[in-house]
Amino acid sequence: MKKSSSSINQSSAEKTxxxxxxxxxxxxxxKPQRLILDEENNVYIDLDGYEEGQYAIEIYAHIGSLKAxxxxKIATDILKLSLIDVPNKILIVHNDVxxxxxxNSWIASAVKKHNIxxxxADYSKTMEEKIRRTQKKQNRTT
Incomplete structure (x- = not known):
């Protein structure tokens, strides 16, 4: 299945x-990594960045206020990071996020509790403009 342009733009921003x-x-x-949590039942999580025993990283490339x-999605990223036993759990987001x-929220409490x-995020002006245009096309104005 071909990714939508918004998905491609987001993936490109996350990689950058x-x-x-x-x-x-x-x-x-x-590097991006798929971690098997339960091999017998084919349960896994995909992380945007991982180094065995050191780093687990999730990146959310969105700018502006968040809808439900x-x-x-942010809560899911935090849950994924909370499942990994590494000293450096990192969530990279835009300043708005x-x-x-x-x-104060339950999500903020989870971030603190799990030492995330x-x-x-260090967005270039070009990247930020591209993400804003994509979000506007998705009718997710900021």
């Missing part, structure tokens, strides 16, 4: 943001 983060921390071993479904996660570090 992961590469920027890897460069920032000086770690080139982090988007908040659920980071500010929302800093407020929320990092602001």
């Amino acid at each position: 943001l992961l590469n920027k983060y890897k460069k920032l921390i000086g770690n080139t071993r982090i 479904g988007q908040r659920k 980071k500010n929302w996660l800093d407020k 570090k929320v990092e602001s």
Whole structure:
């Protein structure tokens, strides 16, 4: 099945943001990874970035306020990170989303409880414009 253009744009932004983060921390071993949680029942999670025993990273490439479904996506990313036993659990999001996660909520409590570090995404102006255009096409204006 062919990905929609919005999915391609988001995937491209997530890959770029992961590469920027890897460069920032000086770690080139982090890569997207599928982790098997229960082999017998084929239960797995896909992480945007992972290094065995060190890093688990999820990236959410969205700008602006969040609708209910988007908040659920963030909650799902946080749940995935909470299942992994590594010292560095990182959620990379736009500043708008980071500010929302800093407020008092059950999702913010989960971030703190599971020692997940929320990092602001380093969007280039071009990337930010492309994401905003894509969101507008999806009727998700910010």
